[in-house]
Structures are given as C-alpha cells and as structure tokens.
Amino acid sequence: MDSTDFRSLKLCTELLSVVQELGYEKMTPIQQASIPLLLEGKDVLGQAKTGSGKTAAFSLPILNKVNLENQNIQALIICPTRELATQVVTEIRKWGRKFVGLKVLPLIGGQTGRDQAQSLENGVHIAVGTPGRILDHITRDRIDLNDVATVVFDEADKILEMGFEKEIRAIMKELPSKRQTALFSATFPESIQALSKSYQRNPVSVQIADPEGESSSIEQIVYDAHEDEKLNVLMRVLQQHPSKSTIIFCNMKATVNEVVAAIERNDVPCGGLHGDLDQRERDQVMAMFRNGSITLLVATDVAARGLDIDALEMVVNYDLPVQSETYVHRIGRTGRAGRSGISITLANPKDTLKLLELEKLTGGKLLRPSLGYKNQHGLTGMTLPNMQTLSISGGRKDKLRPGDILGALTGTAGLKAADVGKIEVLDKVTYVAIARKAVNQAMDRLRNGKIKGTKYPVRKH
Known part of the structure; x- marks a missing residue:
C-alpha cells in the first residue's frame, strides 16, 4: 500500500471511517512523517507552517489513544492565540466525530472562566488553550492535569515570540514527567531548541521543506503609496483587483478600525479583526468571512494567527510588517493547494531596501505595474456578496x-x-x-x- 495513504497507518476503525467520509486519501508530508512517530509514542520536533496539515498530524494520534471512559484530561494542546486554539478544537471535533461522548474544551480568553471551570468539573478528554488561560485555571485549582499523556505545542515559535516563557514553565511543572511531548514550529530559532531540550526526551526531528515553486504561484505586486494617500490607493486596488476573499493586513488596531470604516463608508460589507474584540465578535466576523457574507477582512497579524481559511484569493499588505518573515507568512495564506494567488503591497519610497530583502527572501520578483486612474468613486462597481x-x-x-x-x-x-x-x-x-x-x-x-x-x-x- 502507498505509504502516503491514510489506510497504511495503525489507526482505529472510527478514525479511518471519518478519513474516508471526509474524502481524504493522501497524507501531507508533515502528516506522513509525524503520525507514525506519534503513534509509537515518540516525542516529535516538527517544522511545518500553517496550512501544512499539522493539526491532523497531532490530532489523529491523540484521538487514537483517548480513553473515553476516563473523564480526566489526557491531552493538552498549547496555542499562541485564541483563534488558533478555536481552530484546533474544531479540527479535533471533526476528526473525532465518531467517538461518542468525546469532550474537547477550548481554554481561552474572551469566554467566561466560570463556564470553562464548569466544563472541566463535568469531565474533559482533550483541552486546547492559550498559556495565560491554562495557567489561570491551574492557579485557581480548577484543572487536573495528572492524567495528561500527550502535550503539544502548536506554533511554538509564536508562543515564545509573544513572551509566554514564564507561563510555559509554570504549566509544565504541573504535568506528569512520564508523557509524550510534540512541538510544532514554523521556524527553529535557538529558543525552540532550548524549549525542546527542556521538555522533550530524545525527540525525533521532522523538517518539511516548502514545495518547490510554491511562492511562484503567488503573484507579488507593489504599488507606491505615500502615507497620506494610502486609503485612496487601497480603494483603487480593491476596485481593480476584484476578489471573492481578501485579507488586508495592518500593523496596528487603530489602523484596522480606520480601514474598516473607510470601506464601510462605501457601502461595502467588511470585517475587522484585532486584539480588542471579544470571542463572540471574533467568531461572528470569521463566520461571515468564511461563508462569503463579507469578502474583505482587515486584520492585525496577531489576530489573524492560526486562521484556517480555504481558497483565499488575495492578501493586501496595507502596512509592511516589521519582520520580513511575517511578510512570507502573510502571502503564504493565498495560493495554496496548487491555486494561484495575489499579494499586493502598498509601499513608501523609503521602503526600497526592505522590498529588495523581501524579493531575496521569497525568491519571487515584486512586480510594479501601473495602478491606472485616480480613485474618484470610492468602491463603486464592487458587487455585494451573494x-x-x-x-x-x-x-x-x-x-x-x-x-x-x-x-x-x-x-x-x-x-x-x-x-x-x-x-x-x-x-x-x-x-x-x-x-x-x-x-x-x-x-x-x-x-x-x-x-x-x-x-x-x-x-x-
């Protein structure tokens, strides 16, 4: 049997049945490399970016050994943001839908701790959360981690980037010493190596190279825009590059609000995503974007971290990110699964050196076509979503x-x-x-x- 076929794995019949129902046949490279190791109980240090299928890579082995009769937490998955945690919970519930009575709980901010405490008291098999909220439940003595057999760090580089080292140390002290630890990260800086050394035992390293030519499926365009004319240029971009799904990235919450307001003044539905929204507001915006009720989403990088959006057609960098790696992450959200995508960047003349660095980093040429006429009619001509x-x-x-x-x-x-x-x-x-x-x-x-x-x-x- 083909080694990329899910049926080649030693998975229980419930999981294989769900795989078949969902129409999955071939594993992604990170799944093919990681799942057998995790099924064997080994610690894994995996390098894979968003959209590579890593959630299934750790979810299937966890579900394969979950004991539904034991109402204590058996797997703890730590994520940098509530959005990623919510997405992971959704994925686990999807894969585990044949497990009658399976309880998967998100432990995140934006929701009341009292409701989560009640759920923990009633019994939970798998918990997925952010470091701050997990530690909050630990300090309030609301959570029992004695039966945790598997710990997963998802997007570990971002967990450390966001300054959660202290919380991680406190959480790990509460976990059984005899456990399996999996660590997934898009990059392998020294801090990740140190994290692995502290909490993993003889980990097997799995590094998946980006597919050849992946960035070539993304057309990268740059338009000049001085600071005082960026909104006007953005309107022209949206007019001349119609898309069914576009994320516009900004560096600050205030800019997100400004851009959303400008678009909505033109009677075009639009959503904003940043750290000041509560969970209900975030869920609503993301549901509307995923179902096509809004085609434009304006977001900060932290708020957009971990979002799983199928068939994103275009990314607009309203602000150039501070870190060049963030640019690569942004544009990598479009052009997935063999589809083409467009990345558009609004840049000042002072950004020339940064743009040269981005060309070198992505290996793709930044095109500079003419944007054409001046925008005099807002977003007239943009059709409302169906x-x-x-x-x-x-x-x-x-x-x-x-x-x-x-x-x-x-x-x-x-x-x-x-x-x-x-x-x-x-x-x-x-x-x-x-x-x-x-x-x-x-x-x-x-x-x-x-x-x-x-x-x-x-x-x-």
Missing part, C-alpha cells in the same frame, strides 16, 4: 446540528437548498449563510417557526 449571515441563538450546547438548521430552513422556511450556504454551529450560537435574495424570507420563517421544537432568536448581520 450571501448574508443569520445568527441563531442556539448551538452545540442546545444539541443543534447543521442538519437541523438546514431542515428547518428548507422545511419550515421553505427555502431551496441552493439558497443555504455554510452553516457553523458553535457552543451557544449558529451562523448560517443565506442567499441575499432569500434572507428576509428565511428571517421571517425562522422567527415564526421552531427548530427541533424550540423557538430561537434570529438576527441578520
């Missing part, structure tokens, strides 16, 4: 599933299945994309009808 989002005030904790929502919409509400887009069921809320032409009909019917015998409040966004 979809609009409804939020339903019920979710996973109310035992709602996507099929229940779809059934209510196509049954009670009388919509065609083609008018219903992506459905995301979170713990206490569900986001569903509806064709813009049918959204008022869906609103009226859901407000006056019931889902699984219960009436839920519904809002339009």
Whole structure:
C-alpha cells in the first residue's frame, strides 16, 4: 500500500471511517512523517507552517489513544492565540466525530472562566488553550492535569515570540514527567531548541521543506503609496483587483478600525479583526468571512494567527510588517493547494531596501505595474456578496446540528437548498449563510417557526 495513504497507518476503525467520509486519501508530508512517530509514542520536533496539515498530524494520534471512559484530561494542546486554539478544537471535533461522548474544551480568553471551570468539573478528554488561560485555571485549582499523556505545542515559535516563557514553565511543572511531548514550529530559532531540550526526551526531528515553486504561484505586486494617500490607493486596488476573499493586513488596531470604516463608508460589507474584540465578535466576523457574507477582512497579524481559511484569493499588505518573515507568512495564506494567488503591497519610497530583502527572501520578483486612474468613486462597481449571515441563538450546547438548521430552513422556511450556504454551529450560537435574495424570507420563517421544537432568536448581520 502507498505509504502516503491514510489506510497504511495503525489507526482505529472510527478514525479511518471519518478519513474516508471526509474524502481524504493522501497524507501531507508533515502528516506522513509525524503520525507514525506519534503513534509509537515518540516525542516529535516538527517544522511545518500553517496550512501544512499539522493539526491532523497531532490530532489523529491523540484521538487514537483517548480513553473515553476516563473523564480526566489526557491531552493538552498549547496555542499562541485564541483563534488558533478555536481552530484546533474544531479540527479535533471533526476528526473525532465518531467517538461518542468525546469532550474537547477550548481554554481561552474572551469566554467566561466560570463556564470553562464548569466544563472541566463535568469531565474533559482533550483541552486546547492559550498559556495565560491554562495557567489561570491551574492557579485557581480548577484543572487536573495528572492524567495528561500527550502535550503539544502548536506554533511554538509564536508562543515564545509573544513572551509566554514564564507561563510555559509554570504549566509544565504541573504535568506528569512520564508523557509524550510534540512541538510544532514554523521556524527553529535557538529558543525552540532550548524549549525542546527542556521538555522533550530524545525527540525525533521532522523538517518539511516548502514545495518547490510554491511562492511562484503567488503573484507579488507593489504599488507606491505615500502615507497620506494610502486609503485612496487601497480603494483603487480593491476596485481593480476584484476578489471573492481578501485579507488586508495592518500593523496596528487603530489602523484596522480606520480601514474598516473607510470601506464601510462605501457601502461595502467588511470585517475587522484585532486584539480588542471579544470571542463572540471574533467568531461572528470569521463566520461571515468564511461563508462569503463579507469578502474583505482587515486584520492585525496577531489576530489573524492560526486562521484556517480555504481558497483565499488575495492578501493586501496595507502596512509592511516589521519582520520580513511575517511578510512570507502573510502571502503564504493565498495560493495554496496548487491555486494561484495575489499579494499586493502598498509601499513608501523609503521602503526600497526592505522590498529588495523581501524579493531575496521569497525568491519571487515584486512586480510594479501601473495602478491606472485616480480613485474618484470610492468602491463603486464592487458587487455585494451573494450571501448574508443569520445568527441563531442556539448551538452545540442546545444539541443543534447543521442538519437541523438546514431542515428547518428548507422545511419550515421553505427555502431551496441552493439558497443555504455554510452553516457553523458553535457552543451557544449558529451562523448560517443565506442567499441575499432569500434572507428576509428565511428571517421571517425562522422567527415564526421552531427548530427541533424550540423557538430561537434570529438576527441578520
């Protein structure tokens, strides 16, 4: 059997069944290299960037040995940001959907610690969290880590970059000495080597090179823009480079808010993502971006860390990042899985040396085409997204599933299945994309009808 085939792995029938149902056949390079080692119980030091399939690389081995009868935490996954932690939880639940009674809990800020404490008391098999919130539960004596058999550091370089060394040391003191430790990082600076030396035993190093020519599928464009004309230039860029999904990167929260406001003044739906948003606001913005209700997302790098977005067409660097490696990470979000992508950078004349450095780092030429006419009409001509989002005030904790929502919409509400887009069921809320032409009909019917015998409040966004 082909060594890249999931069936070649020693996985339980439940996991192999889910793999088949989801249509996965071949493992990515990081999965092929890491999963067998983790299944054998070895410590792994893996180098892989976002989008390489590393979440499945550590999730499948964890799920393969989870004991559902033991209600104590058996695996702890540490992430740098709440967005990445939330994404990891979603992935684990997806892979583990055949495990009846599996409990996966996010331990992150933006949610009440009391609710998390209650969930911990009721029993959790796998916990995924940020260092600060995990340590907070430890210091309040709310969490029992005595049965943890596997610890994973996801995006370990970012965990250290964000200054969590003290928290990590405190957390690791609470864990059993006999455990498996996996460490995944996009880069291998000295700090990562030190982290591995402190907490891993004879780790096997797995380094996956970037596929040849990957950056060549990304067209890199630079447009000159003095500081006082950047907003105007951005509007021209968005007009002349229409896209179904664009992330605009800014370095500061205030700039994110300024850019969002400028775009919305032109009656174009847009979302902002930065560190001041609470979890509910973040979830809503990301659901709307993933389901196509908004096609423009303005974000800081920290807020966008760990976002898993399929088929992103364009990235705009409204601000050049301070670190050149961040530029590589930004543009690498587009042009994945063999698709082409566009990266556009707004640069000052003083950025010339930085741009030369980026060319050398990416191995791709930065093109400088003419942007054409001056922007006099805002974003006139940009078409509104076909979809609009409804939020339903019920979710996973109310035992709602996507099929229940779809059934209510196509049954009670009388919509065609083609008018219903992506459905995301979170713990206490569900986001569903509806064709813009049918959204008022869906609103009226859901407000006056019931889902699984219960009436839920519904809002339009």
